[in-house]
Amino acid sequence: MTKNEYLAELKAHLASLSAEERDGAIKYYQEFFEDAGAENEQNVIEELGDPKSLAEKIISEINEGGAASSKYVPASPGYAGNGGKNFEEKPKRNENTKILIIILLAIIFSPLLVPLAGVILGLVAGLFGLLIGFFALCGGVVVGLIAGGIAAVVMGIGLLCSGQIMGLLAGGIGLIMLAVGVLLIIPFVWLCANVFPPLFRGLVNLISKPFHRKKVAY
Amino acid sequence: MSFPVSAGLLDALVLAIVSREDTYGYKITQELREAMDMSESTLYPVLRRLQKDECLETYDMEYMGRNRRYYRVTAKGNAQLNLYRQEWLEYKKKIDKVMGMGISI
Structure with a gap:
């Protein structure tokens, strides 16, 4: 069988379709042959199977009206596919009762919900505050030690210049503070890089989780 | 498989x-066959x-003296593709977990 014979036979078996559907299918397979190249003609014919069963396959697809469409269709609001009806019906009823129960519960517990929401909001804000506070504390310790150390050294030099021996003590303490402050920069930077971002991300994830769930569920 | x-x-x-590049039937078939x-x-x-569901549209372009139907x-x-990708990730995670393919948090 040649390509042209194959296509002619396919066309004959597609007689029950509308002219538009039939031409679309024939055009597709004609192009398919051309793109595969003349040297692959026999392979394509073999691969496609006999024209009659290919025609049946095409016709059954068209008559089903895309019943094999994806089951994800209902999940997207803007998507008005006509498929997936078979297995959509039962879960929908369950969904409806679920929604009804949720609404009833919401009405019954509404006096509780507002304060509860307040508590949760407060908790979340508190957690954020805690995190920021901790961050500020660590930063404050480092900056304070370095600034205090410099100040103490300057003061010590001043005291020494005016002939007071206490200046040595002040200067010594200042140097120690400065050293500890500079040393603490290393763990502080490490905290900034390794601990705060994951903590912050974790917190944000925790907050966004209930909203996210709703979106994915179907 | x-x-x-x-x-x-x-x-x-x-x-x-098709989202990577507008392409035609034969080429799509070849690419699919790499996976399955x-x-x-x-x-x-x-x-x-997909065309009927308005996820794809076609246009014809001349190629070596004949028409070739491209899909876009x-x-x-x-939007549907993004949805599929999300669903696939979820599905893959669940299957991987049951299959014992690595740790997922």
Whole structure:
């Protein structure tokens, strides 16, 4: 069988379709042959199977009206596919009762919900505050030690210049503070890089989780 | 391949292939075959369905003195593809977990 014979036979078996559907299918397979190249003609014919069963396959697809469409269709609001009806019906009823129960519960517990929401909001804000506070504390310790150390050294030099021996003590303490402050920069930077971002991300994830769930569920 | 491919997965793969570059039936078939054992007669109904669902649209372009029908993903098709990708990630995670493929948090 040649390509042209194959296509002619396919066309004959597609007689029950509308002219538009039939031409679309024939055009597709004609192009398919051309793109595969003349040297692959026999392979394509073999691969496609006999024209009659290919025609049946095409016709059954068209008559089903895309019943094999994806089951994800209902999940997207803007998507008005006509498929997936078979297995959509039962879960929908369950969904409806679920929604009804949720609404009833919401009405019954509404006096509780507002304060509860307040508590949760407060908790979340508190957690954020805690995190920021901790961050500020660590930063404050480092900056304070370095600034205090410099100040103490300057003061010590001043005291020494005016002939007071206490200046040595002040200067010594200042140097120690400065050293500890500079040393603490290393763990502080490490905290900034390794601990705060994951903590912050974790917190944000925790907050966004209930909203996210709703979106994915179907 | 021992795992059958569902219609939804096939839709997702076709959308993904066409979204990378407008392309034509034969080429889509070849690309799909890199991932799965698939008959050459499988694709046409899928393309037709995606077109009908307004996820794909076509245009004809001349190639070596003949017409070639190219497929292009619509905005709706893109939205659907994103949905499929999300679903796939969830699905993959669950299967991986049961299969014991690495740790997932």
